[in-house]
Amino acid sequence: MQLAVQQEDADILLKEKNVLDESVLDKYRVSGQIAQTALQYIISLINDSYHLSKQETPLTVQELCILGDSFLSKLLSRVYNNVIREKGIAQPTTIEVNELIAGFAPEIDDEGAYTFTAGDVVTVSLGAQIDGYTSTVAHTIVIYPAGVEINNEVKPNGPLLGSKADAICATHIATETVVALLGLALSPEKLPAQLKVNGSAAVTGGQIRAVVDSIADSFNCVVLPGSKVRRVRRFLAGQAEGIVAERDFKGTVWDESHQEQKLLQKSTISSSTDLITSENNTSNNNTGTSTQNSSAIPTDDFVILAGEVYQVDIRMASLGEFEEAGLITTDEVDHFTGKNNKDEFNCKSTIHIRDFAITHHLKLKTSRRLLGEVDKRFSVYPFKLAYTCRSFPIKLESDNLAEQIAQIKQELKTNKLGLSELANRHLINSKPIQVTKFIPLDKILLTANPTGNRGIDMTKPVLPGMEVPLPNLGVSSLMLRGLLKHGKPVANVRESSTVLINNVGNEVIRLTGGSKTSTPSWVHSQYKLAGPYVEAIEQIVQLSKDKRFGIKVKECQPYKLSQTVGQAAESMQLD
């Protein structure tokens, strides 16, 4: 490897800089506040254009994305100006509707009319980092049909019902429970007896998985691949998952194999036991062979310690719409039209991330310039091409928003040329746009699988050691991709928040999410919390309710939004 960091430097960067002292806490807090404020801003924009109908034509996803990014940049430009070298957007604003799950942040020059309709579940996710201390947030809201006016306020007619509502309920409960569970790392002796393994009081990854899975089960939902509760370190906030195999990965990660395990458990109870062949069983053990360094492979046997920062990112989808058994996987959307003679949703991925392990001398001048800028400005965090434009960020206060946007569109053209060379040389990797799809189990079982689990789908970013999605059935990711033609899209819900377990102040600081910004929309689920862990969950949530009971949870408050910002969005409608 060309690049190497000396051991002492690595120790400083990976260990010492992650010790939560006053300045680190402050940086985390500020980044959390910025993320919270931006989330609130985007939700208010969506509410204004879709629920309150303040504008004639509602804002499209492209406009929401660029407004959100500009707002984030504006907030970031106000803090820590001469103190630190690196700060910026840790995750570009992505707005995913229904089955879209990740990476959907179309550029402003995208022609598609991406607007929402009533009944959609819209996930807004974004993140900010200050000196590498990262806060990310994601929240799912519901688009309601035209509401009724009560006390001069427009309110929806009624709650959202159905499978989407189930998912929203389950995700919300799961997130709150996990946050409380993480908080118990400060005082593990208060852990409910049910969760204590062999009487030892410690919060482990296995407990998190068990609790989240039981909540999902009780709401007839599945935890989607890509969900995770993982430790966040400075500059290592999971932004390059699937590209960088991170040393000392600590976190619980869900993927297709966990759904498979559940399905197989059910099937062994009911009928056939010979689904798992001996050959496939051995292949299961080989999943980790491609990565020798075990610390990069996620496992559940880790203990959550005080003084760490965790990202709780839970995505769920309801199985209520489907009668047959099956599993939900992700499909990468590309920009090629007309595959399988179907009129599918197509979009080019717009979020890119630099891979620093690769060096290449570029030919084009524009690409060299672009690479220099990317290395300098965005460093290890993902970026959109719009960020490299000179007119970015848009000045939200000024009146000529339309002009500024036209300018960005113009500049995007020149940058696109450079970008393609960077992508071809793998200097940057594009983050795929993913949709969730339900594949019936019988389709999986009935396919011929002559090549075994050897084929790896390179377009799908996976963590090391998780290259084979269905190890027990011996289905490779490439095979699973082939099966996606039988898949049916399924709407998903995502809640993400960053939680800081402060061992100094003996408190839990919820950097993002929480009651201020991520209150769940008005939904009604037909299910009730059930399963083996009901009591434990209730106990944990009770503990976190008040600091006298157990866990002191402090939430990062967003800044107060000024009125001018709202007006900016209105003036944008003039063009």
Next chain:
Amino acid sequence: MFTCNTCSLTFPTAEDQRIHMKSEWHRYNLKRRVAQLPAIDEDLFNTKVASLTIEDSEEPAKKKGEKQVTKKEQRRREKEALQEKKREILETAKRTMLAQMRENGTIIPQYTKQEESSVPETKPEQETTVEQEVVSKDASVEQPENKELTAEEEEQKLIDEKMANKIEITPTTCLFSHPKYNKVFATVDENIEHMWKNFGLYIPEQSYLVDKEGLLSYLAEKVSFGFCIACNYQGRNAEAAREHMKQKRHMRIPYETEDEKLEISQFYDFSSTYDNVPATNAVATEGNDEDWEDVSEEEGAEGDDDEDDLPPAEQDAIYQNGHELILPSGVVVGHRSMARYYRQNLAPERILSEGQGTVIAAETRHMLNVKDREVLATQKRAWSREKKRDDINDRRAAKFVNNQPYYRDQLLQ
């Protein structure tokens, strides 16, 4: 008739001839013949031998020893002798300095003790001369107590002779013209002008020259003692030196080597050129003196006061750094032999930001492919074997490729 052609002799019997042929005289004549010299008669040979044996008897042991000495050995001895001499000179210089310091009372006693204990054991005779020198330098008084003339005294004697020969030349007098022309000018500048126009005497670095008169009087003194100003020719008197300088065109002030520059440096002031050079460098080079042993020894032999007068930065106008010279301006001058390395166009080293460094430090992806060398070798062997097998297979298959019994046109069917 029996003869000896070499010595042009005749012998009556063969026996006589044989005896002659075995004699030293004949052998000597043979050697002379080889050297194309005429033969000598016996008497002459005998006198020669007699004279040589006297010399031999004077120092027979030495002769014997020297006969066995090889050239290499000789050279080594010469070198040793030279080094010994140098060491002695250094020792002398040290002594004088010590003495001076002792007088001033600034010496560390430990150092003195060490010196005293080490020196007398090795050369007690040296010490006497040293002491003498010390005394003569300090008091500048002759000490005629010792009967045998030491080297110092001889030198002193020579100097005295010179002093007697000395004639006074003023700085306004031409250095090279014979006194009969009476070339005496009103000012120093006129004199310089005259010498420049008539004899081509060029005074180097005139812009930094602060003591023109001093320089001229120094040169005049040199000439008056009978020295050439350009080379180390030493004439009997000033006239001899003038004659030498005119004939050899030595009417110039040498200003090339460090020593030559140092000789007249006291009349110059270069402080304007090294204003911004930090003083620490001077200290650093002084510390390095041990590395440059030979240089410092020679300087010590020539005179300590020169070194003291030298401004410290003068030596540090150029810093040496292995194969590079760093000029005060910051320009690095490399040696020609390294040209190929200077010419290569290497990509600049990547400087990682903290974020990039963190990600690279946490990266495990690329460490995965680091393979054991042996494993790789076996794998390569296996690959080459496989390739070979494939090639053999291909060749075997090629035999049966074209064994179609009947020709069928592909297009016609």
